[in-house]
Amino acid sequence: MAKKYSSFSAQDFAEDSFFIRWVKHPDEESDWFWQSFIREHPDKADDIRAAQEIISILNFKKHSIDDSSYESMRNRFLLSIREEKEKEQPVTHNRFTLGWKQILKVAAVFVILVAGVALYRSSDTVSAEPEQLANEESIQVGDTEERSNPRGQRSVLMLPDGSKVWLNSESKISYTKEFNRRNTRDVYLEGEAFFNVVHNESAPFIVHTASSIRIEVLGTSFNVKSYRNDQTVETTLVNGKVSIDKVEKDGQSSGNLILRPNQRAVYFKETNTLNVESVNASNLSAWRHDHLVFDETPLRDVFTQLERWYDIRIHVSENEDLECRLTANVQQESLENVLKLLETSHQIEYTISDKDVFIRGRLCNN
Amino acid sequence: MSSSTQHQKELTVERTQQIGDKTSVIFHPSHIDEAVLWKAFKGGDEKALIVMFDRFAKALYNYGVKIHHEGEVVKDAVQELFIELWKNKENLADTDSIKFYLFKSLRRKLFRIKKSKADHDFLQLSELDDSVAPSHEFFVIAEQTSLEKRQRLMKMLDSLTARQREAVLLRYFEEMSYDKIAGIMEMSKQSAYNLIHKAISQLRGLEEDEPCQKI
Numbered sequence: 218m219a220k221k222y223s224s225f226s227a228q229d230f231a232e233d234s235f236f237i238r239w240v241k242h243p244d245e246e247s248d249w250f251w252q253s254f255i256r257e258h259p260d261k262a263d264d265i266r267a268a269q270e271i272i273s274i275l276n277f278k279k280h281s282i283d284d285s286s287y288e289s290m291r292n293r294f295l296l297s298i299r300e301e302k303e304k305e306q307p308v309t310h311n312r313f314t315l316g317w318k319q320i321l322k323v324a325a326v327f328v329i330l331v332a333g334v335a336l337y338r339s340s341d342t343v344s345a346e347p348e349q350l351a352n353e354e355s356i357q358v359g360d361t362e363e364r365s366n367p368r369g370q371r372s373v374l375m376l377p378d379g380s381k382v383w384l385n386s387e388s389k390i391s392y393t394k395e396f397n398r399r400n401t402r403d404v405y406l407e408g409e410a411f412f413n414v415v416h417n418e419s420a421p422f423i424v425h426t427a428s429s430i431r432i433e434v435l436g437t438s439f440n441v442k443s444y445r446n447d448q449t450v451e452t453t454l455v456n457g458k459v460s461i462d463k464v465e466k467d468g469q470s471s472g473n474l475i476l477r478p479n480q481r482a483v484y485f486k487e488t489n490t491l492n493v494e495s496v497n498a499s500n501l502s503a504w505r506h507d508h509l510v511f512d513e514t515p516l517r518d519v520f521t522q523l524e525r526w527y528d529i530r531i532h533v534s535e536n537e538d539l540e541c542r543l544t545a546n547v548q549q550e551s552l553e554n555v556l557k558l559l560e561t562s563h564q565i566e567y568t569i570s571d572k573d574v575f576i577r578g579r580l581c582n583n
Numbered sequence: 584m585s586s587s588t589q590h591q592k593e594l595t596v597e598r599t600q601q602i603g604d605k606t607s608v609i610f611h612p613s614h615i616d617e618a619v620l621w622k623a624f625k626g627g628d629e630k631a632l633i634v635m636f637d638r639f640a641k642a643l644y645n646y647g648v649k650i651h652h653e654g655e656v657v658k659d660a661v662q663e664l665f666i667e668l669w670k671n672k673e674n675l676a677d678t679d680s681i682k683f684y685l686f687k688s689l690r691r692k693l694f695r696i697k698k699s700k701a702d703h704d705f706l707q708l709s710e711l712d713d714s715v716a717p718s719h720e721f722f723v724i725a726e727q728t729s730l731e732k733r734q735r736l737m738k739m740l741d742s743l744t745a746r747q748r749e750a751v752l753l754r755y756f757e758e759m760s761y762d763k764i765a766g767i768m769e770m771s772k773q774s775a776y777n778l779i780h781k782a783i784s785q786l787r788g789l790e791e792d793e794p795c796q797k798i
Contacts, residue, residue, distance in 0.1 A: 231783050237755065271786050274736060275755040276723040280648040282658070287641070294636060294662050298629055301669055 223258055230268035240272045362396075365389035366408075369528030371504070378402060378415050380422065383505040385409035386525040387444070409442045411502045426450055440502040447521075453481040455498040509547040509555070516563070516581060519543050527552045532575045541581035617681050625672050636665050639685050642757065646686060649721050650749050651693040660692050680763070686753075687767045718743045721752075739786050747782035754779055 222230075230236045239247040255262055282290065364374050368387045375381055377397040384390055388408020396402055402422045414422045414434050424432040426443035437457030443450040454476050476482055476493065481501065483492040500510040509526060511519055517539035520531045529552065533539070543562060547555055556574070559565045565578035624631035640661055647657035664685065668675070678684045719740035724733055743751065746768070753764045765775040 228780075228783055228787050231787075232779060237758075241755075241758070267787070271783060272755060274722065274724075274740070274786070275751055276725075277645075277649065277752055277756045278721055278723050280645055280654070282641070282644060282654075286658075290640070290658055290662065291636065294665060295633070297662070297666050298632065298669060301666060302629060 222254060223261065225261070225264065227264040227267035227271070230265055231271045236268065237272060240269050360394045361391050362394060363389065363391040367528065368525050376402070376404070378417065380415045381413040383411040385504055386528070406441060406443060408444055409440070409504075411438075411440045411505050413438050440498070448486055450484040450486065451481055452476070453496060453498050453501045454478050455502065507548065509550075511543045511545045513542045513544055515540050515542055523552070523555065528572065530573050532573060533580070534577065538581040618677075618679055621678055621681055625675060627672070629669070632665065632669055635681060635685075639682060640665075642682070643685055643689050646752065646757070647689055647693055649752055650690065650745070651697065656696060657693070660689060660696065664689055664692055683759070683763045683766060686757075690767055717741050718745075718748050721748065742785050743782055747778055747785070750775060750778040751782050
């Protein structure tokens with residue numbers, strides 16, 4: 218490459234793509250190249266300098282609109298679009314409908330594809346695991362293997378392809394006996410599970426949930442939370458890279474989102490919206506190690522988790538506000554100790570009666 | 584590969600929406616692939632259209648102002664462009680560069696506006712062309728430049744024709760390929776090369792004419 222440059226004029230440099238990119242957006246690679254080139258061809262230094270100058274002169278004024286003008290332009294635009302839409306459909310909408318709703322037909326699915334290299338490290342979890350978790354045999358129902366956990370129990374199992382699944386309380390996973398012999402590896406999940414999927418490009422790993430959300434991966438570590446009674450389906454990525462595709466019933470892709478490590482995609486069932494946020498992925502899957510981690514978690518969700526974790530029923534008075542948040546890290550604690558924690562943080566009073574826990578006190582009130 | 588070096592910062596959200604007592608957060612779509620965005624928009628997803636607006640409206644305005652000069656006219660044109668896009672969405676072909684398509688469409692639109700004004704006012708198009716601002720007004724000249732150098736630079740930049748200026752903007756500012764420049768400016772690729780070449784040699788030529796004054 219240096220060969221052609223050694224006969225370049227200043228004009229030639231100023232028109233060369235690689236040179237232009239170096240002047241405008243220098244990076245390590247181009248910097249190294251051009252610095253060495255200048256050293257090796259000191260006769261070219263002047264031409265290069267001249268070309269640099271020309272490129273930097275060609276710096277256009279940004280006739281940017283100021284923010285408030287832009288906002289009003291944008292608002293006018295949004296209004297016009299709304300009017301257009303209303304012309305198109307005689308039915309008026311009460312609120313500005315979010316576009317995805319139009320795209321998704323009744324049984325639309327999200328397909329989450331993993332691009333990029335899988336990071337299954339067998340050393341990662343096996344040694345770190347205190348195998349306190351129950352490890353029963355799976356039940357065979359017809360030609361389906363099934364494993365389920367009641368409340369208060371968590372377990373780990375290995376799938377025929379070597380993938381590892383941590384199953385949380387009140388969760389069920391099933392897959393066919395032919396699991397390893399088909400060109401997709403399908404599992405059906407109800408509840409919450411953490412997956413460490415073995416990389417296999419020729420057989421995508423697919424997690425099916427009850428709410429038309431399908432998660433397709435090649436090999437990675439991620440957490441899926443899809444409880445029937447929850448308002449959301451949540452997917453958290455620990456390692457790898459995931460591409461989320463919205464797919465209509467006819468198989469057409471109509472939306473695309475990339476999930477990176479330490480991001481969580483939350484699908485709100487009721488409103489059909491998808492939310493992506495940065496999270497601490499290991500916090501969210503800490504339950505595998507018998508940690509309960511609450512990070513600004515609303516008390517409502519804290520109680521739901523405690524119910525599943527300890528197999529209890531929590532009773533609070535109706536209309537109790539449970540939106541305030543709790544941040545805590547609880548490791549292998551008894552229920553009593555967790556409730557004592559809440560005594561301190563939220564001034565609760567509690568009564569335990571077998572599997573029923575009655576909670577009152579300050580909670581979220583001031 | 585540990586967690587990627589990019590994307591460590593918090594994802595910003597586009598907006599939150601209250602539905603009853605639930606706050607729904609809409610994801611920030613900055614990483615949506617263009618081909619997918621375009622398809623979604625064609626399919627009737629107005630959210631995709633808004634994403635396109637947010638992504639390109641400012642650059643379009645900036646470009647429009649350089650070739651047409653009147654800010655208000657360009658503002659309206661940019662808005663109309665997106666609305667017309669929405670109205671015609673079913674008839675549009677697939678594209679793998681939305682930016683290219685938008686730039687090209689805006690240019691055509693501004694040209695049509697200019698032409699109708701010329702027809703209306705019984706002017707020649709060429710009379711409308713550079714009538715407003717001299718070329719150097721569109722460029723940023725570094726503050727530390729001496730008065731003498733400033734004047735020299737202004738002279739150089741003024742020597743550029745409107746078309747040369749536009750081509751230079753598309754190449755050096757918007758960093759478009761020659762193919763795209765040719766498409767937007769409705770000329771052959773060879774013409775685009777020639778135009779840029781002429782512009783640069785214009786700038787070089789004037790530079791070389793000046794006596795070297797080493798301070």
